[in-house]
Amino acid sequence: MSDTASLGFGLGLATTNSNGEIIEVFYPQPEISPARSLTDAVMNVCGLETGSNHCVELDSEVHQQLVQALRECDQAATADLLERLVAGPQLVIICLLGRDSPPASVAEAYLKLHLLSHRLAKPNSLNLEGLFAVLVNIAWTNRGAIDLIDLPGRQLEARLQGLSLEIMSVDKFPRMTSYVVPAGVRIAHTARVRLGAYLGEGTTIMHEGFVNFNAGTEGPAMIEGRISAGVMVGANSDLGGGCSTMGTLSGGGKELISVGRNCLIGANAGIGFPLADGCIIEAGLYVTAGTKVRLLDANGELQKTVKAKELGGRKNLLYRRNSLSGAVECMPLKTTNALNQDLHSHN
């Protein structure tokens, strides 16, 4: 029998709204494939079934039993964390993902987003179906997460006390850095990386860069453009200022795209098809999946005309719009793209 059976586990601090509903959860140490001894202890103490997903709000009686059970099965680190969490004023919860079904609660959704941003799960490896319907639209403020139903009251309350209540964003997703800053990254503007982004070591996100949830970089990477949900960027690739990777959440895009290793997408360029390793897209050129591309050989002779999506597996190509004819063409690259190592090796 394997030592692990569950997908994920987290002890979390939850924020509730005025109806007592959980609206967001912070998991300081989420776990992927938790040890069987840990999940057995949790399931025994909380009376849970195997193979299902659970979110349990801990009262003081259960937490004491759980601390003891965790210590008895050599899960001291989790027991210590639990003791720290219950010492505070916030609601403490346990979330156990027995299987990878669509997230059915805020607690489950936040645990999956944490697993991604802690680099414990890769983009597109977790079931996030129906995520938007589960998440709550929240005012993210300097005084924490506030459900919009409570916002007018909280704004008045703050003013009456002579305090300011600053709203940084109104969104279903918070910024990643309020939950975790993975090692070896630089993020010039933290609001531009959502919780659920996966940033590999050596990734730099400049002010123009944006990374959605369930998307990210293998690292190292220079990101000055947009990484849409579902898009993964290979190591040593460079997304130039204002460039775009086409998403599938809105606007009808259906091809799930990716960027290979050692690629350069030029400033204000974009792709709507999976780009193979070592390719360059000329600045300002947007190549969609259906764009007809003239494939040239090394001597500039036309081989054939194909749709860009048929070139998804072809490495080391330069895509450009011929400035004389207006046609999009691609040709073998003589040199490979290289990141400026000074910008990444000191993150």
Ligand SMILES: CC(C)(COP(=O)(O)OP(=O)(O)OC[C@H]1O[C@@H](n2cnc3c(N)ncnc32)[C@H](O)[C@@H]1OP(=O)(O)O)[C@@H](O)C(=O)NCCC(=O)NCCS
């Ligand atoms: C496409 C790109 C990579 C080409 O750069 P390059 O390989 O250095 O090529 P060059 O500009 O030296 O051009 C080589 C030749 O192709 C020609 N050429 C370049 N782009 C062309 C185009 N779109 N149409 C027709 N001819 C073109 C040049 O005139 C030159 O001709 P020559 O041999 O007669 O002198 C570059 O223009 C580009 O877009 N880089 C992206 C940089 C970027 O955006 N970085 C991110 C910063 S935030």
